[in-house]
Amino acid sequence: MSWGPENLPYGVFSRQEGQTPRVGVRYGDHVLDLAEALHDEVFATGSLNAFMSRGPAAWRATRTLIQNKLSTDRAVTEGHLVPLDQVTLHLPFEVADYVDFYCSLEHASNLGRMFRPDGEPLMPNWRHLPVGYHGRAGTVVPSGTPIVRPVGQRGAGVFGPSAKLDIEAELGFVVGVPTALGERAGRFEDHVFGVTLVNDWSARDIQAWEYVPLGPFLGKSFATSVSPWVTPLAALSEARVEGRSQDPEPPAYLSRQDPWGLDVRLEVAVNGEVVSRPPYRDMYWTPDQMLAHMTVNGASLRTGDLYASGTVSGAEQTERGSLIELSWNGTEPFKLPDGSTRSFLEDGDVVTITATAPGPGGAVISLGEVSGRIEPAR
Amino acid sequence: MSWGPENLPYGVFSRQEGQTPRVGVRYGDHVLDLAEALHDEVFATGSLNAFMSRGPAAWRATRTLIQNKLSTDRAVTEGHLVPLDQVTLHLPFEVADYVDFYCSLEHASNLGRMFRPDGEPLMPNWRHLPVGYHGRAGTVVPSGTPIVRPVGQRGAGVFGPSAKLDIEAELGFVVGVPTALGERAGRFEDHVFGVTLVNDWSARDIQAWEYVPLGPFLGKSFATSVSPWVTPLAALSEARVEGRSQDPEPPAYLSRQDPWGLDVRLEVAVNGEVVSRPPYRDMYWTPDQMLAHMTVNGASLRTGDLYASGTVSGAEQTERGSLIELSWNGTEPFKLPDGSTRSFLEDGDVVTITATAPGPGGAVISLGEVSGRIEPAR
Numbered sequence: 001m002s003w004g005p006e007n008l009p010y011g012v013f014s015r016q017e018g019q020t021p022r023v024g025v026r027y028g029d030h031v032l033d034l035a036e037a038l039h040d041e042v043f044a045t046g047s048l049n050a051f052m053s054r055g056p057a058a059w060r061a062t063r064t065l066i067q068n069k070l071s072t073d074r075a076v077t078e079g080h081l082v083p084l085d086q087v088t089l090h091l092p093f094e095v096a097d098y099v100d101f102y103c104s105l106e107h108a109s110n111l112g113r114m115f116r117p118d119g120e121p122l123m124p125n126w127r128h129l130p131v132g133y134h135g136r137a138g139t140v141v142p143s144g145t146p147i148v149r150p151v152g153q154r155g156a157g158v159f160g161p162s163a164k165l166d167i168e169a170e171l172g173f174v175v176g177v178p179t180a181l182g183e184r185a186g187r188f189e190d191h192v193f194g195v196t197l198v199n200d201w202s203a204r205d206i207q208a209w210e211y212v213p214l215g216p217f218l219g220k221s222f223a224t225s226v227s228p229w230v231t232p233l234a235a236l237s238e239a240r241v242e243g244r245s246q247d248p249e250p251p252a253y254l255s256r257q258d259p260w261g262l263d264v265r266l267e268v269a270v271n272g273e274v275v276s277r278p279p280y281r282d283m284y285w286t287p288d289q290m291l292a293h294m295t296v297n298g299a300s301l302r303t304g305d306l307y308a309s310g311t312v313s314g315a316e317q318t319e320r321g322s323l324i325e326l327s328w329n330g331t332e333p334f335k336l337p338d339g340s341t342r343s344f345l346e347d348g349d350v351v352t353i354t355a356t357a358p359g360p361g362g363a364v365i366s367l368g369e370v371s372g373r374i375e376p377a378r
Numbered sequence: 379m380s381w382g383p384e385n386l387p388y389g390v391f392s393r394q395e396g397q398t399p400r401v402g403v404r405y406g407d408h409v410l411d412l413a414e415a416l417h418d419e420v421f422a423t424g425s426l427n428a429f430m431s432r433g434p435a436a437w438r439a440t441r442t443l444i445q446n447k448l449s450t451d452r453a454v455t456e457g458h459l460v461p462l463d464q465v466t467l468h469l470p471f472e473v474a475d476y477v478d479f480y481c482s483l484e485h486a487s488n489l490g491r492m493f494r495p496d497g498e499p500l501m502p503n504w505r506h507l508p509v510g511y512h513g514r515a516g517t518v519v520p521s522g523t524p525i526v527r528p529v530g531q532r533g534a535g536v537f538g539p540s541a542k543l544d545i546e547a548e549l550g551f552v553v554g555v556p557t558a559l560g561e562r563a564g565r566f567e568d569h570v571f572g573v574t575l576v577n578d579w580s581a582r583d584i585q586a587w588e589y590v591p592l593g594p595f596l597g598k599s600f601a602t603s604v605s606p607w608v609t610p611l612a613a614l615s616e617a618r619v620e621g622r623s624q625d626p627e628p629p630a631y632l633s634r635q636d637p638w639g640l641d642v643r644l645e646v647a648v649n650g651e652v653v654s655r656p657p658y659r660d661m662y663w664t665p666d667q668m669l670a671h672m673t674v675n676g677a678s679l680r681t682g683d684l685y686a687s688g689t690v691s692g693a694e695q696t697e698r699g700s701l702i703e704l705s706w707n708g709t710e711p712f713k714l715p716d717g718s719t720r721s722f723l724e725d726g727d728v729v730t731i732t733a734t735a736p737g738p739g740g741a742v743i744s745l746g747e748v749s750g751r752i753e754p755a756r
Binding site: 096097099100102123124125128129131132133134135136137138139141145148150151152153156157159181182183203206209210211212213214215216217218219221222223251252253293294296297298299300301302305375378 | 474475477480501502503506507509510511512513514515516517519523526528529530531534535537559560561581584587588589590591592593594595596597599600601629630631671672674675676677678679680683753756
């Protein structure tokens, strides 16, 4: 069962138009109303932030409490289980800062090959640190939010709707426990609450023109979609794997203490048809390394910080997590089952990213989905 | 008088340890407690955000009300004037997203000459759009916050405290009125509440190693300081000038409707000695153009968004707004009056940026100061 007691991802829902959004966990095809079931006002707020800020001991105790309630207290609990089709799901947390990394060796190499065919695919820094940059926190939106095709400059004197609208299938990490300015973060699991799916929508033509020398800006800032569920790290215990081997050995502050590679298997579907299956376990930089890097300079963390892995792309053609890679920048359009071809997204296209991970005893943990439909430029 | 009724910048203060911070305006060497003087709870919050979200009509009405109270109602008002030396000043607004632009032709050209001596100093996109990127909102700190020298990677296998710690003297623009996702912003003055001074601390060695291809990250994210006062646009009416002429003509969405160049004169002091006087009026891109660019792709605005101009540098050597320019990347150290020389900042150095602008009838508007002292790396 994908949504059993071994999973229990957290989200924010409301029952009817106008009800104040509140925190729940998904259980089967229901949402358990935690404010009611656990009599804790921290869940009556419209975001996960207050709960996430309580820290790992509270996260563990709450998970155990929910699991016990569900297994022993069904008569009571059932009154607090709301069918999924009767709820609206919201952005599960208030995003503080949003950082996007670039941690797939294959994705970075593919883009390097496309854009610098005569040079080394990877920049000199790439194997020494997890390259990243800040994105726009205010345009992180929940799954289902329509994505309006952005307009912008695509070259000198060239202005209009993006003709290269793309996706990036990513895994996002949500910070619960903050740090003070000037301090480095401690262990990954002492700060990071859980994992969410991310689609980092990208307008490649806008990005290509604007990004030197200060990085992506309007090519990314129009929208970033996240799944409605944040999967707690505890649900991923069976998915943990050693990270990919690294050469050269990273500096001490980036050395791995515990295995935080994750055997999460993503699927990217366009209009309902799977076009790619990116494997997260093959990522070069692991999320504990991203956290250590992000804070090594003393930058503080806030509850609600979101940092994403960058496009997840594996070694195979069928494992690439962006259309620019799948169509090799439009030179090799790929076929959809309805007979049409795609290099980039067309108006009306619906992109859905889902993911699963191994759970205890052969169970499969579902990480939910992040979905969005392309609306015409305004 | 620099802090007279024609100025009245907004800030957040508290009277003694433990008092809830509240909104005031600076008047002479006092702060007027607005929650008390105007009997409006919007000022009893710890940030300007709620007031800023009310919009331009409310901003105008409030300013007029304050000016009337100060001129006609002194007996009452004086009870609400708190001496500056009895208050602590806080971050004046909750920062939503922080964007940093790169709008000085001289600054961009200087950095291009230093880093790409054999190429064109400006990137091909620079004259077509205001280049910008997102910074870390969570590490925007109020003036006076100590700045811990960041550590990080400065090259392959090179790790340690930054040896090229620098400043960037900038003007920041604070958004009051938000927009919805997918919409472009309207007129500058319908969204932007006011102006603040910004020091975008920069570790040049960390930045130089990390910034390809996704832009600055840890070289900037450790701290960005802002002045405690937000000067409302209304106080700058006499400072407005036509923007610098632009070649080529920018595209329609960036065309200027009204003069939003600003004759703001900055001063940069190191340990109390002025080392530079950057003129804001010579900036190539004006703040209305930055706002139009930032939202042309449909990215939404939130109350509290801060966007900064990028380093303000003029044509003269004595008008450069960063030490990397003043010392030409360390090749021409400059002298301080105490006899010491500087290429970049040393531990214990105090950097203070101040600014003034012309006010009505020959008055001079002070924009306050943003200051910070360098602490040793941890």
